[in-house]
Amino acid sequence: MQKITAQQIRSSFINASRSEAAKLNLPQNFDTLDWDNLDFLGWRDQKMPLRGYLIFPDGGSLTGVLLRAPEGGAKKNRSVLCEICRDVFSKEDVLLWVARRAGASGRNGNTVGTLICAEFLCSGNVRVEPPANEINPDPSEVVKRQITGLQSRTRLFLERVRGR
Template sequence: MLPISAQDLRGAFVNASRKEVSSITLPVWFDDADWDALDYLGWRDPTIARRAYVVAPTLDGELVGVLLRRADTAPRARAQCSWCQDVRLPNDVVFYGAKLAGAAGRNGNTIGTLRCEDFECSRNVRRLPPLAYEGYDLEAARLRRIDELRLRAAGFADAVIRDR
């Protein structure tokens, strides 16, 4: 992901009111973020319970910020993150919902996704996967997982802005 300023980050949000955008608490690590190791920017708001944020480029390269709300209840069974699809998750997976951008969101339409609770997907896909069979190219599999995460994040951003 390309580096982004705090001002550009706040300007990227498409499904939040001005008041909600002004109340965004940036993550403490924002100024020291390793942008080369991030496929999207995601964090939980430390000041507002159940609120989280994702900023991801669309397939066309437009930067889209999405305000997320965490579900009250956890999935009944151990869920798999729909973005990194890591089967050896070191963290919990929760359901996050988001209003769609534009008129669709104002009419109450939403989109949801099962996500790593603390947005560790970029780190998860960069770990070498387990050896599937003799001769399996672990580095190629890791690079494919990184590309797939970028496509899923972009697909989510595109879905949020599709009808604006």
């Protein structure tokens, strides 16, 4: 992912009002992010922990969505798989993040949700090389497939937010 500015982030949202985008708090580590190893920028608002943001570069433009986490956080009685990274080894909590749909549909209260890592660490999860084995003798090829899958599933989720 290319480095982006706060203004680019604020103008990328497809399901947030201008005032919601203007009030967002950037990630605490925004100035030191490892942009080369991010497929999307995702974070929880430190002042409003039930609010999350996901910014995805696609085709030369940025698409941002405002997300909402469930009240009470993650339930500890069962494990669920993040739909974005699908990392079966991650010990991170996964939440059902919900986004208002873009446009009139969202203004009418329609939403769409998906399971995403609670702290949006998906880009790091897919870059963990598995041990070589008979089925996957080249771990770097596995990582490339995982990155491609993450990008594809993120794109599909954003299409659902757009209502397409």
